[in-house]
Amino acid sequence: xxxPKLLPxxxxxxxxxxxxxxxxxSATPTAAPVEPTAVSxxxxxxxxxxxxxxxxxxxxxxxxxxxxxxTNADVMKDLxxxxxxxxxxxxxxxxxxxxxxxxTLYQTAIVGGT
Numbered sequence: 786x787x788x789p790k791l792l793p794x795x796x797x798x799x800x801x802x803x804x805x806x807x808x809x810x811s812a813t814p815t816a817a818p819v820e821p822t823a824v825s826x827x828x829x830x831x832x833x834x835x836x837x838x839x840x841x842x843x844x845x846x847x848x849x850x851x852x853x854x855x856t857n858a859d860v861m862k863d864l865x866x867x868x869x870x871x872x873x874x875x876x877x878x879x880x881x882x883x884x885x886x887x888x889t890l891y892q893t894a895i896v897g898g899t
Contacts, residue, residue, distance in 0.1 A: 842874070844873065844874050844875060844876045845874065845875050845876065846876045846878065847875065847876070847877045847878065848877075848878045848880055849865065849877050849878065849879050849880065850880050850881075850882045850887065850890065850891075851879060851880075851881060851882070852881070852882055852883065852884045852887045854881075858881060861879060862879050865877050865879045
């Protein structure tokens with residue numbers, strides 16, 4: 786009568802082995818070696834690229850809405866001014882928007898595509 790007691794232990798062992806086998810990493814396929822291809826020598830003379838004059842573009846203008854007041858607003862304006870000095874091709878215009886209105890303004894701008 787020893788087999789009935791051993792059967793649940795074997796079943797648990799089989800389930801545990803199945804779980805461990807499922808967690809094992811799968812074998813990664815190895816890539817076939819690539820045969821080097823012969824490269825034919827081209828007898829074309831190198832072409833010198835002529836630089837083309839690009840007209841200076843107008844600076845990009847961005848409007849930055851913020852809702853900070855007091856010292857935070859002063860710091861934000863200072864950061865924007867430093868950015869504008871370091872990036873002459875981009876002009877950021879800081880615009881204060883009241884805290885109570887800013888979410889509505891954001892949503893309206895998103896819907897309007899601006």
